[in-house]
Amino acid sequence: MSSEITVLVGDVGGSNSRLALAGPEIGVTALQSFSNDSFSSLDDVLSAYCAQPDLPQLSGACIAVAGPVYGDEYRLTNRNWAGTAAGLGEHLNLLPGATVAVINDLAALGHGLPILMPGQLSSLHAGHQRGTQSLVVGVGTGFNVSLSLAGQTAEAELGHANMSAPVRETLSSLVGDGVSNFATNEDLFSGRGLVRYHQVLHGRPAEGGAQIVQSYLDDPNGAAAKTVLSWTQMLGQFTRELVPTYMPGMGIFFAGSVARGVLGTPAREVFLEQFLQPSRGVQERCETTPLWLITDDAAGVSGAARCAIEKAAAA
Numbered sequence: 001m002s003s004e005i006t007v008l009v010g011d012v013g014g015s016n017s018r019l020a021l022a023g024p025e026i027g028v029t030a031l032q033s034f035s036n037d038s039f040s041s042l043d044d045v046l047s048a049y050c051a052q053p054d055l056p057q058l059s060g061a062c063i064a065v066a067g068p069v070y071g072d073e074y075r076l077t078n079r080n081w082a083g084t085a086a087g088l089g090e091h092l093n094l095l096p097g098a099t100v101a102v103i104n105d106l107a108a109l110g111h112g113l114p115i116l117m118p119g120q121l122s123s124l125h126a127g128h129q130r131g132t133q134s135l136v137v138g139v140g141t142g143f144n145v146s147l148s149l150a151g152q153t154a155e156a157e158l159g160h161a162n163m164s165a166p167v168r169e170t171l172s173s174l175v176g177d178g179v180s181n182f183a184t185n186e187d188l189f190s191g192r193g194l195v196r197y198h199q200v201l202h203g204r205p206a207e208g209g210a211q212i213v214q215s216y217l218d219d220p221n222g223a224a225a226k227t228v229l230s231w232t233q234m235l236g237q238f239t240r241e242l243v244p245t246y247m248p249g250m251g252i253f254f255a256g257s258v259a260r261g262v263l264g265t266p267a268r269e270v271f272l273e274q275f276l277q278p279s280r281g282v283q284e285r286c287e288t289t290p291l292w293l294i295t296d297d298a299a300g301v302s303g304a305a306r307c308a309i310e311k312a313a314a315a
Contacts, residue, residue, distance in 0.1 A: 007308035008049075008061040008092060011105055011300035012042060014078030014141030018298055019049040021056075022305035024313070031298060042081050046091045057093050060315070061100040062308035064108030064300050066142055068157050074102045077142050077159070077186075101311060103155070105300050106146035109136045109255050110153035112303025120296035124254070124263060125272060127290035131249030135242060136294075139235075140256030143186040143193070147246050159186035167238050174230055175200045189235060191258045198227040213261045220266075232267040236274030243285045251290035255299065263293050 009028070010019040013036075020031040032049060039045050042065070063085075067076040075082040089100040103111075113134055134148040143159035163171070163185055171188065172179040178200035182188045188197060191209040198206045202223050206212050215224035242252065254263060263271060275286055296302075 005059045005309060005312045006056050007305065007312055008046075008058050008063075009301055009304040009308050010046075010061075010063040011108060011298070011304060012036075012045070012063060012065045012076065012081075013105065014066050014076065017042070017045045018301050019045070020298075020301050020305070022301075022309060023059075024309055028298075028302055028305050031301065036079060036081075042076075042083065043088065043091050046088060050092060055093065057095045058098060059095055060098045060308050060312040061089070061092055061094070062108075062304040062311070063088060063100070063102050064105040064304045065102060066105045066138075066140075066144075069102050069104050069107075069155060072102070077157075097315060098312070099315070101307065103153075103304070103307065104144070104146065106136050106138045106144045106255075107153040107155050108300045108303035108307065109138070109253070109294065110134070110146045110148035110303065111151075111307045112299050113148055113253060114151065115302060115306060116294070116296075116299060120294060120299055121253075122264075122293040122295050124268060124291035124293055125275070125289070127251065128288045129250050129290055130288070131247070133246065133248050134250040135246045135248035135252045137239070137242070137252060137254050137259070138256045139189055139254065139259040139262075141191050143190045145242070145246070147248070148250075159190070160184050163188065164238065164241050166241065167234050170234050170237060185238070188231075189238065189258075194227070194231055194258060194262075197231055198224070201227055201230070209258055210261060213265060216267070217265060228262060228265070228267050229270050232262055232271045233274050235262070236271040237277075239271075239275050239291075240277070240279070240282060240286055243289055244282055247285075248289060251292055253292045253294055255294040257297070260293060260295060260297075264295075 017034045085100045085102040132150040136146045147154045194209040216228040
């Protein structure tokens, strides 16, 4: 690879955008974070980043977005931002022949799995790695998964799929008729979903998911504790369903602010207890499936960088 390769990479979520430069010699550098509420479009975020002085001409770019990507077109799920990769390229100082790629944010994490360092991961369950398939599960502002197979990733929109019957049955037993507030996976397994669940369960509002988790840590016997522990139980139940569906023998990797916030607390024991619940056929697969928590919030940028550098080097 040429040391002259410099690409622009980004990870655009529902709340924040992270942009950086990357190259085979410089790694990932000049990382900046932007609050999306301060901008009207992704084009404006790119323009703000590129306004910095002495920005080099770019050998390419890869922008990961929290939403569906179809060919050249993208649309964020939790923000009214949409466009094309070619349109984003108009805001960049690209070298002749250089291109812009747009990929799903979970796919970017899938690209980044082979280069994650020990300090970017925390083991939840050891298991035993086998096969070539891994699954990234993103629980943050929204919810989604991405299957990684031998270095290649597949995009999905599982957050918009209907909730599975086992999880819905458990949810119904907890909130009764309030189950009607939850149709899709993202309606429950996301930051907004956690807040909505707390409100339906207790009939009282909450400021946000982070506040619910902190209240649980402050009072392990309070209302927030019931919210977090029962929500985590359902997440464990849902994760069991992912094992036979995707066969992630190399492991399931959780990412996102809500995943880090909840699974980084003692509630992870409730999650693991449910995940490892005895069941014909599925139990053995669950016991051997490694579970990881991606603790580095910028891991998606690293995945986008790997994708962009490889494309630029092959051009």
